[in-house]
Amino acid sequence: MHHDEQQWTPPPADPEQPAQVRRILRLFRPYRGRLALVGLLVAASSLVSVASPFMLREILDTAIPQGRTGLLSLLALGMIAAAVVNSVFGVLQTLLSTTVGQRVMHDLRAAVYDRLQRMPLAFFTRTRTGEVQSRIANDIGGMQATVTSTATSLVSNLTSVVATAVAMLALDWRLTLVSLLLLPVFVAISRRVGRERKKITSQRQKQMAVMAAMVTESLSVSGILLGRTMGRADSLTRSFTKESERLVGLEVRANMAGRWRMSTIGVVMAAMPAVIYWAAGIAMGTGGPGISTGTLVAFVSLQQGMFRPAVSLLSTGVQMQTSMALFQRIFEYLDLPVDIAEPEKPVRLGEVRGEVRFEDVAFAYDTPGSHEPSAPTLSGIDLAVPAGGSLAVVGPTGSGKSTLSYLVPRLYDVTGGRVLIDGVDVRDLDFDTLARAVGVVSQETYLFHASVADNLRFAKPDATDEEIRSAARAAQIHDHIDALPDGYDTLVGERGYRFSGGEKQRLAIARTILRDPPVLILDEATSALDTRTEHAVQQAIDALSAGRTTITIAHRLSTVRNADEIVVLDGGQVTERGTHEELLARDGHYAALVRRDAGRVTADV
Structure with a gap:
């Protein structure tokens, strides 16, 4: 595989994406024990979160109307305890997931550095130093959010959404159907936004690599000497400013890609409680089965609790698609063939004579x-x-x-x-x-x-x-x-x-x-x-x-x-x-070189 421009541009639709996802998952394999513990914490946290609305329903439908102060105190303490437990679980979950993510980033950095150390000299004669540095610093650094929090966020939000959906079904299946009606549309929108951002991210990382190469070359001691003695300092500044300007445009595009569509999802999600109140009122007004105030408030509370992880889940999907471009660039370096490799059964000499x-x-x-x-x-x-x-x-x-x-x-x-x-x-x-x-x-x-x-x-x-x-x-x-x-x-x-x-x-x-x-x-x-x-x-x-x-x-x-x-x-x-x-004595090519050398020495003197 040679270092040329075609390699760095991901195709519009990547047929190898499932294989790439499996390869990313393999990076986390050495830490599966810690990840299993994170999963347990996530599941426990989700169950505790879902319990609070049920306690709220009991407060509104039983404890307050019947004046049962003992039950009211117990339920109130239960809601406070749920919040405390949830907070502790969240901190532990963040600690474990961040540690695992940082270890994965360390493994990637070390693997890329090791692979580059084993590349032939020819690779470095045709690759800009800044490009190499950008792969290790910018690309792996850009994956930090993905490997430290995205995986955990995915599991956490997915568990929360599933647990909340089950709880909502337990409260009232009709209101649940109304709430989940638009979910497939939201998923389709987020996938499209993710594809857009992945493409822009790939362009942005290439531009960052160009700038890193310019900085490495022009701000080294040799680069400064050359730039000043050739009177090109202003020209180099203009070139750098121009490349930086391009990066500004790409950064804005990366941040704004699909922003309006994602904000529309947020507006619809926020409007859902009003729709639920309206649907419940219509059902009761038309003689349908009544819904207690406690059930209605608990359902809306669950739905609001579902809103944050659902939107976060969609954003996580977008983030993962975006990160694919970064992983692809890193895997390109890890897949570079090692032309000069140590033999499978190397010979080790004790004392080398030197023939x-x-x-x-x-x-x-x-x-x-x-x-x-x-x-x-x-x-x-x-x-x-x-x-x-x-x-x-x-x-x-x-x-x-x-x-x-x-x-x-x-x-x-x-x-x-x-x-x-x-x-x-x-x-x-x-x-x-x-x-x-x-x-x-x-x-x-x-x-x-x-x-x-x-x-x-x-x-x-x-x-x-x-x-x-x-x-x-x-x-x-x-x-x-x-x-x-x-x-x-x-x-x-x-x-x-x-x-x-x-x-x-x-x-x-x-x-x-x-x-x-x-x-x-x-x-x-x-x-x-x-x-x-x-x-x-x-x-x-x-x-x-x-x-x-x-x-x-x-x-x-x-x-x-x-x-x-x-x-x-x-x-x-x-x-x-x-x-x-x-x-x-042969008076051939060597003798001619000696005479040329002697002439130079005389001229120097």
Whole structure:
């Protein structure tokens, strides 16, 4: 399933809705014990509510006319007790249902986050960050009313309506028929309103996702820098205002959809007591069987008591239909196929020596929405790096160097051939072994908005302070950190903007030293640095590489002269291989790259 616009638009009539409802109900299965208790409280509450009108009838028809003060006091106390019990049951019911609802939302959030953590890198390169955040925050947040109160409200109101209808039949079946005559019409109206709101809700959530993406992109440190240096701050504000204006319209439409029709139901419901009094008066005036005042007042009281849950029940139906759009969006993420999955019987290596082999490796990027296979980025790659050895991969931009390095830690899976660590296909290794075995230091260093120590501990959560300092010393960054006002407790700042490029690189190297992987991938780790900074970082890299299997993706060839083997990639294929001296003597593609590099250094000087 690919991320395209067609996926996000629900069809006008969803034939899979019953299956979707069953899937929603399965979310509540782990909490069926608590839900059963809620059901008992609801049933008890409904029975207590229905008892009050019968006590009222006895007060009006028996206790007051016959002057029985003892019975009157008992019935009055009974009505007060019913109100107290009902209130206590309501609080307990709310506590249990809210707890269950919040647990279900937690389960959904965790499930979506877990699924996204297992998505391939390609998914995130074609999906806006704000869109992902909106699914977790806005869509699951929008379901709060549904999962915390709607299910309980449905059971509670349904039980109340049924119990009240039975009680009304017990009092007078003729008046009951008059009261329930319009109920099918009300149900039809509410279903139609629900369909309208579901459609609008889907559009509103998409618009919220667009706005979340704009905020994430334009109000990040990089977005602010780009917007201001390009003079686009006002333009971005206008764009955001325009999208916000669209959301206003959708919010108004969502709230007003079917409002007049639902208010008509309310008016009719409110007018029903007058109809009942009229019907009772007509029946008595035409010589029909009389209805006592107590029965009439008790019946109207029951009917009024039925009015609130009946309208609430219709509104709940509308709310559930509306929520289907939100559940649909969440289920779309949960149903995304995991391209890079852990094998059913994963291989777990105890001690990883670090031998890496590429056997006839081929790779082609998947093109979303296209049925045609894309041109291969890599093909026919056969390489072997012995444990503790070093391999350098050089070549022009777009030759597939970085892609080759992504295959070792399984950021992508090969489309042909195999990548092996210690003779085991990386696709057969369990994720923990693979993460332990391979460390990556790339040109783009990502740092969290946390302290320096916390950023380093991300690699090894149980690292001691001394281990952190030792790793920083090896990475040539300890003295700089120690000189900061708060030392290792200094906040790094959003994406590490408090540190220079070279400092961030050395922090990344210190983090990898803490991780202590036997296989190290260096993806153009010094290409963005000036010569002096590069020298300091290179010293840190040398300390990191010692005794490890190292695969270096090189931009500056001066950093790879001492590699055990250098391969030249061009057009996704190996065109040359050998040591630095051998490749220079061959005077081929590598020698041309070295001359180009030397020219650049001279120009820089």
